[in-house]
Amino acid sequence: MTEERVRPLVTVDLGVVAANTGRLAARTEAALMAVVKADGFGHGAVPVARTALAHGATRLGVATADEALALRGAGLTAPVLSWLNAPQAELTPAVDTGIELAVPSFDHLQAVAAAAHNAGRAALIHLHADVGMARDGAAHADWPRLCGHAAALERTGRIRVIGVMGHLGCADTPDDRHNAGGRDRFDEAVRSARSHGLRPRLRHLAATAAVLNDPAAHHDMVRVGAGLYGIDSTGRAGLQWAMTLTAPVVCVRDVPAGTPVGYGHTWTTDRCTRLALLPLGYGDGLPRAASGRAEVLLNGRRRPVVGRISMDQIVVDAGQHPVQAGDVATVLGPGTSGEPTPADWARWAGTLPHELLTTIGSGHRVARRHRPCTVTHEQPTSPVPHLQESFA
Numbered sequence: 136m137t138e139e140r141v142r143p144l145v146t147v148d149l150g151v152v153a154a155n156t157g158r159l160a161a162r163t164e165a166a167l168m169a170v171v172k173a174d175g176f177g178h179g180a181v182p183v184a185r186t187a188l189a190h191g192a193t194r195l196g197v198a199t200a201d202e203a204l205a206l207r208g209a210g211l212t213a214p215v216l217s218w219l220n221a222p223q224a225e226l227t228p229a230v231d232t233g234i235e236l237a238v239p240s241f242d243h244l245q246a247v248a249a250a251a252h253n254a255g256r257a258a259l260i261h262l263h264a265d266v267g268m269a270r271d272g273a274a275h276a277d278w279p280r281l282c283g284h285a286a287a288l289e290r291t292g293r294i295r296v297i298g299v300m301g302h303l304g305c306a307d308t309p310d311d312r313h314n315a316g317g318r319d320r321f322d323e324a325v326r327s328a329r330s331h332g333l334r335p336r337l338r339h340l341a342a343t344a345a346v347l348n349d350p351a352a353h354h355d356m357v358r359v360g361a362g363l364y365g366i367d368s369t370g371r372a373g374l375q376w377a378m379t380l381t382a383p384v385v386c387v388r389d390v391p392a393g394t395p396v397g398y399g400h401t402w403t404t405d406r407c408t409r410l411a412l413l414p415l416g417y418g419d420g421l422p423r424a425a426s427g428r429a430e431v432l433l434n435g436r437r438r439p440v441v442g443r444i445s446m447d448q449i450v451v452d453a454g455q456h457p458v459q460a461g462d463v464a465t466v467l468g469p470g471t472s473g474e475p476t477p478a479d480w481a482r483w484a485g486t487l488p489h490e491l492l493t494t495i496g497s498g499h500r501v502a503r504r505h506r507p508c509t510v511t512h513e514q515p516t517s518p519v520p521h522l523q524e525s526f527a
């Protein structure tokens with residue numbers, strides 16, 4: 136009895152992650168950072184990191200220092216950058232294990248310098264500039280002062296400024312004029328850093344969308360998350376979805392016309408039909424907002440999810456088609472057998488595939504399995520070999 140007949144299952148195809156990594160690497164001359172924050176967008180940070188590093192990525196990126204330390208704990212020695220921490224966070228273990236830290240403010244700079252003092256080694260930092268989305272990164276007006284303080288600290292040996300980073304707010308829409316503005320802001324931030332005597336070797340601005348859309352934004356390194364997992368805002372990059380979610384049918388019932396289904400009776404049968412129950416719901420990351428629109432693949436056919444999506448279960452209208460307990464429905468997947476994709480579910484729920492994949496893959500109830508990557512590639516050499524020393 137295979138496991139998918141017993142319980143809902145997320146399967147992550149690492150061969151697909153490998154192929155996506157290779158496709159993204161082929162789109163740029165820059166070094167590739169694999170972004171594995173939020174547990175690799177729900178796909179498993181460690182297996183995704185290992186796969187990406189074996190197929191073209193040379194560095195790893197995460198939001199928090201805790202996420203970075205978890206990668207070190209799993210034995211990953213590649214350079215890792217963490218870009219989102221409170222200045223009050225305990226950063227000494229990160230500096231101690233060579234984790235690189237983004238610095239978006241003077242408070243952060245002081246915190247990193249203190250952690251470097253505690254760790255007894257220089258902190259490797261990337262100064263982080265806001266280039267126009269007023270989110271993370273230092274404000275334009277604060278940048279020169281931040282560079283000045285960083286240069287002074289670098290002269291003491293406490294820190295080394297190895298990078299300058301920014302993040303574009305509208306890269307998904309290549310024609311948006313804010314992209315050029317963001318690139319200009321970034322260039323200006325780099326010039327300002329240099330004028331303060333800093334020599335950042337890694338300038339990085341682009342994430343997945345700009346890798347695919349905007350070669351002028353690539354610089355020395357690109358940070359790709361979405362694309363590793365198959366999220367392709369251009370629809371033309373040949374990326375594939377790496378995650379599949381299946382669920383077994385646990386009950387089947389035949390009902391007459393006029394039978395209301397689920398909480399609130401939001402849907403009523405208009406004919407006699409067969410209903411199949413799947414044991415997963417919004418507690419497992421299926422968005423309740425997709426109620427009334429969602430579909431699954433059941434025994435080779437797209438069938439509608441009817442009534443409300445509840446916390447633990449959904450009802451599928453199988454019509455007159457044969458279905459029995461133990462049959463396996465594909466809730467989402469690459470779409471190659473006709474199943475809905477994460478993009479379909481995101482549309483039904485009015486959200487992004489990013490949110491959907493992260494929520495489904497990081498759920499605590501659905502088991503997650505990894506299909507190993509069977510292709511092996513030669514370890515590529517880094518286009519910035521002088522930085523390989525940064526974690527020895």
Ligand SMILES: *Cc1c(COP(=O)(O)O)cnc(C)c1O
Pocket residue numbers: 170172218302341342343344358359360361362
């Ligand atoms: C999440 C994130 C990325 C990755 O972006 P994708 O669009 O998923 O490739 C890159 N940089 C920063 C700062 C991020 O927060």
